[in-house]
Amino acid sequence: MMDHPENFRFDSIPDSHDWxxxxxxxxxAPFGSGSIPVIDLNDPKLIEKIGEACEKWxxxxxxxxxxxxxxxxxxxxxxxxxxxxxxxxxxxVAKTDGYGAGYGGIPISPHFPKxxxxxxxxxxxxxxxxxxxxxxDDYSSFCEVVEEYKKAINPLGYRLMHAILLSLGLSEExxxxxxxxxxxxxxxxxxxxxxxxxPDRVIGMGPHTDSGFLTILYTNGVSGLQVLRHKDDIGPxxxxxxxxxxxxxxxxxxxxxxxxSSGRYHNVVHRVIVSRTNQRLSAGYxxxxxxxxxxxPLSKLTGPEQGPVYRxxxxxxxxxxxxxxxxxxxxxxxxxxxxxxxxxxxF
Numbered sequence: 001m002m003d004h005p006e007n008f009r010f011d012s013i014p015d016s017h018d019w020x021x022x023x024x025x026x027x028x029a030p031f032g033s034g035s036i037p038v039i040d041l042n043d044p045k046l047i048e049k050i051g052e053a054c055e056k057w058x059x060x061x062x063x064x065x066x067x068x069x070x071x072x073x074x075x076x077x078x079x080x081x082x083x084x085x086x087x088x089x090x091x092x093v094a095k096t097d098g099y100g101a102g103y104g105g106i107p108i109s110p111h112f113p114k115x116x117x118x119x120x121x122x123x124x125x126x127x128x129x130x131x132x133x134x135x136x137d138d139y140s141s142f143c144e145v146v147e148e149y150k151k152a153i154n155p156l157g158y159r160l161m162h163a164i165l166l167s168l169g170l171s172e173e174x175x176x177x178x179x180x181x182x183x184x185x186x187x188x189x190x191x192x193x194x195x196x197x198x199p200d201r202v203i204g205m206g207p208h209t210d211s212g213f214l215t216i217l218y219t220n221g222v223s224g225l226q227v228l229r230h231k232d233d234i235g236p237x238x239x240x241x242x243x244x245x246x247x248x249x250x251x252x253x254x255x256x257x258x259x260x261s262s263g264r265y266h267n268v269v270h271r272v273i274v275s276r277t278n279q280r281l282s283a284g285y286x287x288x289x290x291x292x293x294x295x296x297p298l299s300k301l302t303g304p305e306q307g308p309v310y311r312x313x314x315x316x317x318x319x320x321x322x323x324x325x326x327x328x329x330x331x332x333x334x335x336x337x338x339x340x341x342x343x344x345x346x347f
Contacts, residue, residue, distance in 0.1 A: 013196070013198055013201050013202060016114060016115045017114060017115045017116070017117060017201075017202055018114065018201050018202070019114055019201060019202060019203045020201055035240070035243075036057060036059055036060060036061060036227070036240060036242055036243070037049065037052070037053040037057060037060040037061070038060070038061045038062075038063060038243075038245065038248070039053065039060050039061065039062055039063070040062075040063050040064050041062055041063065041064045041065050041066065041159075042064050046163055047163055047166045047167050048167070050160075050163050050164055050167050051164075051167030051168070054164060054167065054253055054257075054261075054264075054265040054266070055264060055265055055266070056266075057227070057229075057266065057268065058227070058252060058253040058265065058266030058267060058268030059227050059242070059250065059251065059252040059253065059268045059270070060250075060251055061242070061243070061245060061248045061249065061250055061251070062156075062160065062248060062249050062251055063245070063247070063248045065156055065247070065248070065249055066152075066156065067152045067153065067156065067247075068152075069246075069247050071145075071148060071149060071152060072218065072247065074145045074148075075145055075146070075148075075149045075218065075283070076218075076220045076281060077145075078141065078142050078145045078146065079190055079192070079220070079281045079283065080220075080279075080281060081142065082121060082134070082142065082190065083119060083121075083190075083192040083279075083281070085134060089134060090103045090119075090121075090134070091103065092133045092134065093121075093130040093133050093134060095122065100122065100124075101122050101123060101124045101125070101130065101187075102121065102122060102130060103119070103120070103121050103130075104119075104120060104121075104122075105118065105119070105120065106118055106120055106205055106206075108205075108206060108208050108326075110323075111206070111326045112206045114203075116202075116203055116204060116205055116206060117193060117194065117196055117202040117203060117204050117274050118191060118192065118193055118204050118205055118272075119191075119192050119194075120189055120190060120191050120192070121189075121190040122187055122188070122189050122190075123146065123187065123188045123189075123190065124187045124188075126143070126147075127142065127143055127146050127147075128143050131143050146188075149283075150188070150285075153216060153218075153285050154186075156216065156249070157186075157214070157216055157285060157287045158180070158287075160214065160216070160251055161178075161180060161213060161214060161287055162175060164214065164257065164265070165178060168260075168261055168264070168265075168298060168300070168301065169300050169301075170298070170300065174300075179289045179290055179293040179295075180213070180287055180288075180289060186285065186286060186287060186288065187286055188283060188284065188285050188286070189283065189284040189286070190281075190282075190283050191204075191205070191272075191280075191281065191282045191283070191284070192279060192280070192281055193205075193224060193272060193274050193275070193279065193280040193281075193282075194274075194279050195274070195275050195276060195277050195278055195279055196274045196275075196276065197276065198276075199273065199274040199275060199276050202274050203271065203272070203273065203274070204224055204271075204272035204273055204274045204280065205271055205272035206271055207228065207269050207270070207271045207327075208269065208270070208271070208326075208327070209254065209255055209267040209268065209269055209270075209327070210252060210254035210255065210267070210284075210286065211254055211255045211256065211286075211288070211315070211318055211319060211322060212254040212255070212256055212257075212286045212287055212288030212289075212315070213253075213254055213256050213257045213260070213287045213288055213289070214251060214252065214253055214254055214257055214286075214287050215250075215251070215252050215254060215284050215285065215286050215287075216249050216250070216251055216284070216285045216287075217249060217250040217251070217252070217282055217283070217284050217285075218249060218282060218283045218285075219244055219250070219280065219281065219282045220279075220280065220281040220282070221244050221246065222244060222275055222278045222279070222280040222281070223241055223242070223243065223244040223275075223280075224241075224244075224272045224273050224274060224275060224280045225241070225242040225244075225250060225270060225271075225272055225282070226239040226240060226241050226242065226270060226271055226272070226273060227239070227240050227242060227252070227268050227269065227270045228240075228268070228269040228270070228271075239271070242270075252268050252270060253265050253266055253267050253268055254267055254286075254288075255267045255318060255322075255329070255330060256288065256289065256295045256313075256315070256318065258330065259295055259296065259297065259309075259310045259313065259330070259333070260295055260296075260297065260298055261297070261298070261301060262297035262298065262301040262302055262308055262309045262310070263297075263309040263310070264301060267330075269327075288315050289314075289315055290315075291314060291315050291316050292314065293314065293315075294312035294313060294314050295312060295313060295314070295315075296308060296310065296311065296312030296313070297309060297310055307335065308335060309334060309335060310330065310333045310334055310335060311333050311335055313333050321333070
């Protein structure tokens with residue numbers, strides 16, 4: 001099932017987008033006791049704080065990230081320009097499959113019974129071909145800003161990945177042998193969540209985990225991202241709203257980092273709710289391994305008394321599992337107490 005952004009023209013919410021039983025768990029405010037960590041990239045205790053955030057939350061915000069606010073403003077303006085185009089224009093660059101480049105719905109949509117209040121645009125490699133179809137006479141500014149953003153965000157991604165691996169106890173030499181996909185092949189997902197007059201009946205993006213190592217998320221300052229916090233000494237299981245702070249990025253741990261850490265770092269479940277008055281824009285930048293590399297638990301985190309939690313898996317294998325099993329995909333590669341892979345993991 002694909003989302004249909006053209007339905008956003010309607011003043012009423014069609015049944016296909018009505019999630020009347022959405023709010024079945026309590027909410028928690030973004031600030032106060034038990035709030036999501038905000039980490040200064042220049043903090044002398046950066047490695048320690050990132051490790052703690054990955055282990056306890058699976059998500060954190062990063063400030064003083066070195067990316068110019070003006071570039072972020074320009075990037076946000078180009079995203080708004082893209083999604084403000086008529087649907088007919090955007091459909092000229094419609095995706096041909098769920099994870100392919102172009103305009104369309106969310107790849108996770110087939111796993112839900114309702115459509116989401118969302119439209120997206122996936123960039124893999126250069127945006128030039130699609131931009132020329134969207135703006136035949138004025139495509140260069142979009143391409144230039146997107147490429148500048150990618151050029152700025154990529155070093156940040158590698159720096160964060162480096163810090164996370166250090167927090168797991170790897171040496172510099174070991175980190176140099178850790179496979180991460182070439183930056184020119186990493187995908188970026190642009191998202192628009194239009195304002196809705198009755199936001200309690202719609203969902204921007206359903207609950208899910210990201211599949212790669214980590215995701216760096218830019219937003220236009222409109223809140224809506226929520227992470228699922230399991231029961232702890234502060235309260236019951238609840239959705240915690242991620243604060244939308246100026247010039248900060250949200251960083252969340254994905255499935256493959258969870259596997260790499262042998263289950264130590266959380267692949268956080270998250271969703272997006274919709275604003276009554278403001279369009280929310282976001283851009284997810286995903287770090288992942290090359291397609292032919294198997295990712296398994298680090299040997300440093302396993303031993304004779306505690307073997308690996310998961311068997312190694314490639315990026316395409318994981319996507320294939322998630323397409324069929326969705327949130328049970330990692331269960332399929334779990335190793336039981338006898339060191340054998342579960343029977344349902346044969347793909």
